[in-house]
Amino acid sequence: MIIIKQYVSIFEPMKKIVVLLIFLAPVLSAQNYTIGNWYDFKKGAISLTFDDGHPSHYNTAIPEMNTRGLVGTFYVNFLWNNSWAIEANDVGHEIANHTKSHDSLSYLSVGELHDEVTAFNQKLENDLGFPIRTFCYPYGNGGESDSVMFYIQDTVAQTHLAARSIAKATDDEHYKYDFALSERDYYQIRTVHMRDSMRSYHEDFRKVISTGGYMTYMFHTIGTPGGWDNMEVDHFTDVLDDLLLIKDTVWIATFRDAICYHRERKTANLTTVYAPFENGNNWVLNLTDSLRDDWFNHPLSIKLEKPTEVVTILSAKQGGIELEYTIVNDSIVFNAIPDNGHIIFDILNCEIPIVDLTVLDETIICTPDSVRLEVNYDSAYSYSWFKDSVKLEADSNVFFAKDSGNYFSEVKLNGCPINTASVGVSISGVCGVPNANFESDVTRQFKDEVITFTSSSTNLQGTETYYWDFGEGSSIEPGYYGPGPMEVSYSTPGEKDVKLTVTGSVSFTDTIKNKIVEIDDFNSCGIYKEDFNGPDFKFWHWCTCKYGYNYTMEFVNKALRLNLTDSIYGEWDNFKLFFYEDSVMKPFDFSDDLYKPVLRVRAKASDTCRASFSLLDTNWVSTAGMKMNQIGYIDLTTKYQEFELDFSNLFFYEWENKVVDSTAVWGIS
Known part of the structure; x- marks a missing residue:
């Protein structure tokens, strides 16, 4: 049946x-189980909610909450900047829907209501890359218990699991655990209005504890004189600090998490x-x-x-x-x-031994050394040892590992077994015979500039000798210099064969390591390309010296590293960089998070003039001309400086309801 x-x-x-x-x-x-009224069996739950996506939320509220390990729900309208919302979500805050335009919903047509609630929710999810699950009614319009407003709540319910109104919590009944007795009640959640005049918040928080229930707390502006329901920063931080005092008792949760838990527990x-x-x-x-x-x-x-x-x-x-x-x-x-x-x-159905595996030596050894492994001793225990899951001939609580592999012990008490954690042992070689190796801070450098070499040799006893040969044109002659770090420059360009010979204590055995480094020689304007996953662009460079010249080169999926030295004529150097695609000047799309545009620059001034590097953001904001904002400036000295300028914060202007792309000009003079 x-x-x-x-x-x-x-x-x-x-x-x-x-x-x-x-x-x-x-x-x-x-059999015999209970589900806590709130997460981690807390005695109540509180949600801090913030309306309208005001700058004080991401400039003040979120940083203050982050330092205290607290989370909140931030109701946003149309977002001009997605980055703060994405970052807030990444650290546990909730971003939620407050409609696109903050209109009173009861005055809208059915189509307009859909655009403001449902379509905007989908846009938020598409733009931010994560689900939007809760809602807040602008001006509270639509969140009332009046059945005339139910059609608004039904629209909200299609894409949201709950909604907060602005109806005030007026008596203790509103704080109790059974604050939502029906499905519709989850779309009429009450709140406490938080503003500077709200000075009894600590007593209000404790109502949640005494009733074992839930309440939301609504903020608007923080530290913004004249702002709607403004709360000064020191008052706001007092609220947060008071919450920390009850955090072990009350669950400080996002609105989404609190309602989600409450609804799940019911069913x-x-x-x-x-x-x-x-x-x-x-x-x-x-x-x-x-x-x-x-x-x-x-x-x-x-x-x-x-x-x-x-x-x-x-x-x-x-x-x-x-x-x-x-x-x-x-x-x-x-x-x-x-x-x-x-x-x-x-x-x-039996009691297992309580044991720990202790390692008394280094786990990377040389032959014929061994690693001592030891498990707690008890006369009631029996012991077995395994290497790479193969049982070994050993039955003591101590074992000496001499081979590479993963070791553990199985310990039994009255036949009831437990396996210890596994320990990996590695053999680095024969004791006294080193493995030569070294690292350099860069593998490509400019003439007369420093490269640092450092030995990374292994299997060492502490008595080794180090013989370095840095190759032709190096500033240091071949010889015994120790493990480093060694600072070396080169007077000639080209590939350099660097060799390190390490001599050990066993029959004075030598091991040798060779690596190639590349030295470049640029005397005036030039480029150095690096791998870069950007779009396909043609780069046009304009270098002006006493005898100026320009040239065109094309790189696919490459970035530019610019090397600008003082002119051989002692004149000022100018460098400008524009972007072309198919011979047409084209601006970067700075909004593409996958692109992350960064200009890497290496430059210095001549001995006879002052020079600077500046990055200008140029935007056509009207047909009458161009607006130029200097967003990066660095004074150059007679020594090379390497620096990066990040364009990802450049933004689009909107003029006469038309979005105009940013372009950029870089100049050195």
């Missing part, structure tokens, strides 16, 4: 249709798939809910009574991923996500 039941909520987009196949063999509920159920030892040395459970898996996936905190026949738990996994757990008064406490795979406890 099969019975099929189908459940559909009044908010159909919010609930998945659940088809239950009930067979004659029943699914057993897991979650933990069932037994296999009882302990029914299918081997494991215990298999399944945690489910009746909500959309792509929207509702926050871990629930569970306390599960440990059966008496389970003496030892070796590990816990869900969907193949390790779960952290603790044993508290014969209960297993852990966090798991509903509908995220079976929860499998690896169990034993």
